[in-house]
Structure formats: C-alpha cells, structure tokens
Amino acid sequence: MQTGEPFTINDYAGxxxxxxxxxxxxxxxxxxxxxxxxxxxxxxxxxxLVSVSLDVDMGENAEMLARxxxxxxxxxxxxxxxxxxxxALGNLYSAQYLNPPISPMLIVDRDGSVLGLPFGDVKSAExxxxxxxxxxxx
Numbered sequence: 118m119q120t121g122e123p124f125t126i127n128d129y130a131g132x133x134x135x136x137x138x139x140x141x142x143x144x145x146x147x148x149x150x151x152x153x154x155x156x157x158x159x160x161x162x163x164x165x166l167v168s169v170s171l172d173v174d175m176g177e178n179a180e181m182l183a184r185x186x187x188x189x190x191x192x193x194x195x196x197x198x199x200x201x202x203x204x205a206l207g208n209l210y211s212a213q214y215l216n217p218p219i220s221p222m223l224i225v226d227r228d229g230s231v232l233g234l235p236f237g238d239v240k241s242a243e244x245x246x247x248x249x250x251x252x253x254x255x
Contacts, residue, residue: 124196126225129167133252134225135245138198138206140174141185143217148239150191155242156249157193165227165253168193173203173215226252 126134137153139146153168160166170193172182179197186195198206207215213236214221222234234240234248 124194126169129225130229131227132165132167133227133249135166135168135249136223136225137168137170138173138214138217138221139170140172140217141177141181142174145218145220145239146170147189149220149222150189152239152242152245153193154191156245159242159246160250160253163253166249170195171202171206172197173206173217175200175203224248224252227255 126136135153135156137146137149139149150170153170157166157168170186170191172195177197182195182197186192203215210223210231210233213219214223219236220239221236222240224232224234226232232248
C-alpha cells in the first residue's frame with residue numbers, strides 16, 4: 118500500500134516476518150496494531166523484523182487502508198490481499214486466518230518456516246517479543 122507495488126513474503130527472505138491478517142473495521146485489529154507498534158519500540162525496531170498487516174476484507178481498498186494506517190501512526194507494511202492471496206492463505210493455514218476479530222498472526226522465520234500464533238486474544242508486545250527475539254538472534 119505504501120509504494121503501490123506488489124510484494125510477496127519471499128521479498129523478505131532471511132528476515133523474520135510478522136504477518137497479521139486484519140480489517141479496518143475490526144476493533145481487535147486496532148488493539149493488535151497498537152501492540153505491534155509497541156513491539157517495534159520494545160525491540161528497538163530491528164531491520165531484521167518485518168511486520169505486514171494484510172487486509173483480508175474484500176470490501177476495503179488501498180486508499181481506505183492507507184488512511185487507516187496513517188491516522189493511527191502505523192508505519193509498517195500494509196497491503197490489501199487480492200482474492201487469490203486470501204484464498205491461498207486460508208487453504209494453506211486455515212480459514213481462521215480470514216477472520217480478523219480472532220487476531221490471526223503468523224511468523225515466518227529466517228529459514229521460511231511458518232509458526233501460527235494462538236487465535237482469539239490480542240497478543241501483547243511482550244508476548245510477541247518472547248516469540249520473535251529468539252528468531253532474530255539466530
């Protein structure tokens with residue numbers, strides 16, 4: 118969304134990627150976004166950590182998402198998932214990743230292995246750091 122250029126998670130190979138599926142109407146997503154912002158502050162915003170918020174609501178568009186991220190001061194990567202990407206995500210990992218209010222998140226480590234985080238609760242910056250820091254140290 119920031120550049121208007123398409124990207125894939127493979128563009129961040131060798132880094133740790135925190136992927137959150139979300140929607141701008143979702144209050145849980147807003148709370149989770151605040152924790153992602155705190156996470157980057159807590160860890161000193163390391164270059165090796167890439168956060169991506171992927172909007173999976175087909176009724177939302179890049180302009181709406183850009184305004185949302187700007188108004189909240191979120192400065193990581195935001196993108197609207199094309200239908201094929203959303204379907205692939207649901208097929209590969211679970212349809213739960215297309216349900217933003219349950220706070221779905223995946224972590225892709227430096228080797229490309231994917232770790233799904235528990236559904237249902239907003240993950241605190243400290244809890245996220247506890248999972249991500251060891252991956253950054255590798």
